[in-house]
Amino acid sequence: MTDNGNRPEDGPADATDTVATVLRQWRDVLPELDTDPMRLIGRINRSAALLRQAEDAPLRRPGLTRPEFELLGALRRTGRELTPGDLARETFSSGAAVTKRLKQLTGRGLVERRTDARDRRVVLVGLTAAGRELVDSVLPEQLSFEADVLSGLDAEERHRLAELLGKLLTQLEGRLAPRL
Amino acid sequence: MTDNGNRPEDGPADATDTVATVLRQWRDVLPELDTDPMRLIGRINRSAALLRQAEDAPLRRPGLTRPEFELLGALRRTGRELTPGDLARETFSSGAAVTKRLKQLTGRGLVERRTDARDRRVVLVGLTAAGRELVDSVLPEQLSFEADVLSGLDAEERHRLAELLGKLLTQLEGRLAPRL
DNA sequence: CGCCGATCATTTACGAGTGAAACACCTGCT
DNA sequence: AGCAGGTGTTTCACTCGTAAATGATCGGCG
Numbered sequence: 001m002t003d004n005g006n007r008p009e010d011g012p013a014d015a016t017d018t019v020a021t022v023l024r025q026w027r028d029v030l031p032e033l034d035t036d037p038m039r040l041i042g043r044i045n046r047s048a049a050l051l052r053q054a055e056d057a058p059l060r061r062p063g064l065t066r067p068e069f070e071l072l073g074a075l076r077r078t079g080r081e082l083t084p085g086d087l088a089r090e091t092f093s094s095g096a097a098v099t100k101r102l103k104q105l106t107g108r109g110l111v112e113r114r115t116d117a118r119d120r121r122v123v124l125v126g127l128t129a130a131g132r133e134l135v136d137s138v139l140p141e142q143l144s145f146e147a148d149v150l151s152g153l154d155a156e157e158r159h160r161l162a163e164l165l166g167k168l169l170t171q172l173e174g175r176l177a178p179r180l
Numbered sequence: 181m182t183d184n185g186n187r188p189e190d191g192p193a194d195a196t197d198t199v200a201t202v203l204r205q206w207r208d209v210l211p212e213l214d215t216d217p218m219r220l221i222g223r224i225n226r227s228a229a230l231l232r233q234a235e236d237a238p239l240r241r242p243g244l245t246r247p248e249f250e251l252l253g254a255l256r257r258t259g260r261e262l263t264p265g266d267l268a269r270e271t272f273s274s275g276a277a278v279t280k281r282l283k284q285l286t287g288r289g290l291v292e293r294r295t296d297a298r299d300r301r302v303v304l305v306g307l308t309a310a311g312r313e314l315v316d317s318v319l320p321e322q323l324s325f326e327a328d329v330l331s332g333l334d335a336e337e338r339h340r341l342a343e344l345l346g347k348l349l350t351q352l353e354g355r356l357a358p359r360l
Numbered sequence: 361c362g363c364c365g366a367t368c369a370t371t372t373a374c375g376a377g378t379g380a381a382a383c384a385c386c387t388g389c390t
Numbered sequence: 391a392g393c394a395g396g397t398g399t400t401t402c403a404c405t406c407g408t409a410a411a412t413g414a415t416c417g418g419c420g
Contacts, residue, residue, distance in 0.1 A: 016346075016350045017349040017353055018349070019346070019349065022257065025258060025259075026257045028259075029256065029257055029259050030316075033319070033323070034324075036323075036327065036338075037327045037329075037330055038323070038326075039338075039346075040330060040341060040345065041235070041326050043345040043346060043348075044228050044345065045228050045232065046272075046349060047224050047228075047349050047352060048224050048227075048228035048229075049228075049272060050349075050352045050353065051224060051225070051352070054356050065376090067376095067377095076209065077205040077209055078205060079209050083399090084398075084399060085397090092229060093377080093378095094377070094378055095399070095400080096377070096379080096402095097376080097377055099399070099401085100377080119386065119398085120386085121384060121385045121386065121397070121398045122398060123399070136210075139213070140213065143213070143214060143215065143216075143217055144214075146217035146221050147216070147217045149217075149352070149356075150221070150348075152347075152348065153344075153347065153348055153351070157344060157347070158219075158220060160340070161220060161341070161344045162219040162220050162223060164333075164337060164340060165223035165224065165341070166196075166197050166199070166219075166223060167333065167337070168330075168332065168333055168341065169199065169223050169226055170197045170332075171332030172230045172231070172332070173197055173198060173230070175332070176230050176233070176329070245406090247406095247407095263368080264368075264370090265368065274407070274408055274409080275368080275369070275370085276409080277406080277407055277408075278369090279369065279370055279371085280370095280406080280407080300416085301367070301369070301414065301415045302368060302369080302415095303368085303369070
């Protein structure tokens, strides 16, 4: 028998992914370091990076960037006009970024801005027909692409994972994001 | 009895986090859409974003940016000199970005570059004493901070989550990152 | 031996995001 | 009514990352 895979801290899934190698390297150099949090945080970050990179592929065809698509999605799913401030909160980006993206998207005829009648400081942003059609055509592709990417896990595993992440996220949002 | 919380697709943890609200909005507007992948992908992305934002806090004190710290960490944990190309692969960023960061870090006396004797194209990057001391002093803080952030989950949940993410990541890396 | 293609690092030009300041407008108070 | 302070959006100056071009060097092959 070899000496790998039998340490109590190493589960079976820890053997092969990048984070596991990183953890082994740290253990070799600084054995007394408690690297346990990396197991989660490293994997969340790395998964997010890989997914982000992969997810962008279906969006490239319609020439959209991911944050642009999220902005359009926010408008589509709320079903009403939103202000730039709303959009910034909804897409977790800065107000300045939203302004820039709106310039792009209005230029392409996907969204429309109009100033609110009651309060002339605020502008209301809504999807045009073209914008709505674009979202409705891209979103199913995007979702089926995502489903395919996740198919390495079976339904039960995906469910447990989503549930645990939901719990983590609830905690994090309560603790780290008082703004909501 | 109310109608919330009893749909088969909604686990108990789905009730409160941001992603759950987004899913409800989509269901109200496009009920026939299979939003299941969002449950995972949305949560991974959102968790990563929150963690990233939080994690940067302990690094600000020594005036380090996250990618800079990851570069230093790669040098520390491998325990040897690395080339810019190695560092780019190790930190998942472009070569140009690495060059820029090396300029910063050599300026601060945290790393040293020397050209390889055998192959004068390649440059070998190593930690200075100050660099190693910096990593060794910041890393434990960083890890205990992370442990604190994750404390909303108990040990068993963290373990299962890490395991499932490890499995997912293994699949993703096999499929999406042939370069390794 | 000398050239040709490949490889590694760096430079350059550019696009995208950010925080802080600026601007427009509203609301409450006197 | 008029001003003070607050809120919503945009602009500005800057930083950072990237892709593509550049420069330097190696290895092999005629």
